[in-house]
Amino acid sequence: MESIDLGKRKVNYSLKRSKRKTLGITVNAKGQVIVTAPDYIPMDKIEEVIQKRKNWIIEKVQEKESNLQIQPKRKFLSGESVYLFGRQYYLKVIKSNDYHIEMGHNRITFYVRDLDEAEAKVSEYLGNEFRELIAYKTAECLEVFRDRYSIPVVPEFKIRKMAKRWGSCTKDGVINLNPMLVAASAECIEYVIFHELTHLLHDDHDDEFFRTLKSVCPKYKYLKEKLEKETVLFEE
Numbered sequence: 001m002e003s004i005d006l007g008k009r010k011v012n013y014s015l016k017r018s019k020r021k022t023l024g025i026t027v028n029a030k031g032q033v034i035v036t037a038p039d040y041i042p043m044d045k046i047e048e049v050i051q052k053r054k055n056w057i058i059e060k061v062q063e064k065e066s067n068l069q070i071q072p073k074r075k076f077l078s079g080e081s082v083y084l085f086g087r088q089y090y091l092k093v094i095k096s097n098d099y100h101i102e103m104g105h106n107r108i109t110f111y112v113r114d115l116d117e118a119e120a121k122v123s124e125y126l127g128n129e130f131r132e133l134i135a136y137k138t139a140e141c142l143e144v145f146r147d148r149y150s151i152p153v154v155p156e157f158k159i160r161k162m163a164k165r166w167g168s169c170t171k172d173g174v175i176n177l178n179p180m181l182v183a184a185s186a187e188c189i190e191y192v193i194f195h196e197l198t199h200l201l202h203d204d205h206d207d208e209f210f211r212t213l214k215s216v217c218p219k220y221k222y223l224k225e226k227l228e229k230e231t232v233l234f235e236e
Contacts, residue, residue: 004047006054011061022204023049025057028164031064033057064228084129086185093118101125130182134159141193145216151200167192169199184227191223
């Protein structure tokens with residue numbers, strides 16, 4: 001982790017070296033600054049670019065800090081809430097010999113044999129719901145994308161925990177989706193899928209990248225903001 005003084009504020013940032021030709025600066029959903037730079041650029045040049053963009057960086061960091069909702073780690077007890085596809089549900093955990101789940105308007109009731117297994121059962125349920133939706137949404141979004149563009153590889157979608165990203169796309173066409181997206185609305189999940197599909201054609205977030213993204217996801221700016229403002233994250 002590197003740090004730099006940007007006027008009145010000291011900012012920490014992660015520096016990633018890559019074979020890319022340009023230097024990129026992003027601020028993720030948690031307000032963390034990530035700088036991706038070509039291998040050949042020296043540190044003094046990197047910091048020079050960061051200083052030139054200091055106003056934008058500070059503005060974005062403050063915006064993320066004010067919008068980000070991070071809740072304490074859940075224990076999955078009665079009265080706690082879970083977020084499923086953009087909706088908040090309250091948990092009710094009842095001891096029962098017959099394990100099953102009941103969905104209400106704003107409540108999910110888990111009947112478990114042992115209260116100590118509630119955490120595992122709720123996590124399993126959320127994971128299954130997410131995998132089911134992702135299987136459907138990735139196929140749907142891929143069909144839309146391939147109707148418009150010829151892509152070099154058929155992507156492989158995987159669910160993988162990531163500390164700093166909602167999604168990622170490798171050069172081999174592996175698209176990873178963060179399981180924490182289970183809390184996001186379906187349209188925000190679609191935005192993340194389209195964003196990563198666009199990386200099959202464009203490595204960098206340049207003008208052409210956003211033109212392509214907009215053609216398949218016209219509301220991408222709104223959905224990006226909605227995702228960062230409304231999706232509740234929980235401590236690991």
